[in-house]
Amino acid sequence: MSHYLLEFGALAVAHFLALISPGPDFFLIVGTSARQGPGRGAAVCCGIAAANGLYILLALTGCAMVRDHPLLRDGMKTAGALYLLVLAVMLLRAPRHTAGGAAAAPERVPAGSRLRTFGAGFLSAALNPKNAVFYLSLFALIVPPTTPALVQALYGIWMFCAVLCWDLFIVWTIGNGRVTRYVNGSARLLEKGSGIVLFILGIVMLIR
Template identity: 55%
Template sequence: MSKYFVEFAALAMAHFLALISPGPDFFLIVGTSVREGASRATGLCAGIAAANGAYILLALTGFAFIKETPLLFTALRTAGALYLVYLGVMLLKAPRRQDSSPLEPEAESSGTNRRRQFAAGFLSAILNPKNAVFYLSLFTVMVSRDTPPPIQASYGLWMVLAVFFWDLSIAQLAGSEKVRCRLDRHTHWIEKCSGGALLLLGAVLLVRGG
């Protein structure tokens, strides 16, 4: 069995276990999908995947300065915590939908909406310094220095795709019309719980210093 296959299997398993653990991105996706529908959360998932890709690229190119520079790490951590608090407050303040009819087109164009969702997802993931530490540690501990760069790049590409499609599956489940119709009476509270979870996560990061 190829050592690269074994290496990839170990890397993929560790990444998947981290992926299925609910975090800020999970609550953001659920809250957005329940309110706006799965199709409108696609940009959000793409933004989250792009931010993960940025940190994977940093890990592959050997940039450990985020972890090794306390001031930079603290600044990023604080910004991330404040952004989680902001997202939580926005979800908590969102008004209750009046009915369970299919979503009407928004005043803004679909392209504008996708860019807005992409930016929200990207900021959510890029302002989480734990992503930087996770990928840096993952590649440092599990990937051999002898592994050729193209193979390491394929590992990174797989992880970016895994993040995107996993998040997209969550959005499809939470935002599907069938699920939303069944949970229509509880949609408002699901959204509020997601906002509360984001607010709590941000507050805990601020109080504990990340």
């Protein structure tokens, strides 16, 4: 049990650090919530979470195939470690920005029903190839073949819930001035800290 807790901890930390790093989904959520209200923002969040859930499912099934081929498994681990290093460098070199400025970034959010905004969120996450690479790399790097399928499924459910809850938290911050000011003040520090941790994790996985 303790082994699974350590495994889950490494998986959850790496996933959350990547999750809180601003990307296309973040700007879509902020822009939709600011211009169309929290209801539409929540619909976008559900769409993004659904696409992430699909990639998580594909990663879980794909990892079983990868593990049956040692060369493919080792290559995937190396690629995953390098991907974490690239992501870390991007975070460490990211230009300064604020949530307030980010709100004006997206201009292509559909103004129709919640179903349409759900679709916008789903496509935003589904059409981002980094999501597929990230989840497959994460499972291949951290979760060993001996981990039961049920435990892996619980990992996947946790990550799906983490994506949804974090995105809904972003929607909530749009209407909360104090939280927005805090995010503006600490975004740079969060990026740098996340970059350092992901860099260390990538190095450890590369030499393991």
